[in-house]
Amino acid sequence: MRLMLSIYLRRYPFSxxxxxxxxxxxxxxxGSVEIAKDVPFADKWTHMVMYGILTLVIWVEYLRHHRRIQRSRLILFAFIAPIAMSGLMELLQAYATTYRSGEWLDLAANSTGVCLGTAIGYGLFLFRRKTAKPAPEEQAS
Known part of the structure; x- marks a missing residue:
């Protein structure tokens, strides 16, 4: 367990x-954070950006440490986990705090951010694959 934590801390510190x-x-x-009142749905935009950044950071760190991607791991850790975390945060806000409220629209905004982060992350993967130099064993064939 300790070894796994050490590996994750080294490979995914920003995530x-x-x-x-x-x-x-x-x-x-x-405390009361003033979000731009003149921007419609500023709170939802904030949620979307936070979870989009989280997802993109996971993608970048994963791509940095893995030459070949394992689709199932990326789906689990860069898509399902952030959405599950978002749902958990909304439930905790609703039922475990007295100063926050959980909202379904926040979950929707968070999920939208995860989808956008995934799309950008996948685009980075395609770009890397297109521009990457082949491995030495691939050049010999």
Whole structure:
């Protein structure tokens, strides 16, 4: 268990930091943060951007450490996990805090951010695959 944690800390430090930051922003009583009142749905845009960034950071760190992607791992860790985390945060806000409220629209905005982050991450993967130099064993064939 300790070895796995050490590997994750080395390979995914920014992903873990982003998860901790989103968790803190979601659950701690930070006080009244004034979100731009003149921007419609500013709160939902904020949710979408936070989860989009989280997903993109996971993709970038994964691509940095893996030459070949395992689609099932990316689906689990860069798509399902952020959406599940989002749902958990909304439930915790609704039932475990007295100063926050969970909203279905926040979950929808978070999920939209995850989808956008996944689309950008997949685009980065395709770009890397197109521009990558072939491995030495691939050049010999």
């Amino acid at each position: 873990l930091l982003t998860v901790l930051l989103i968790t803190a922003l979601s659950l701690l009583p930070i």
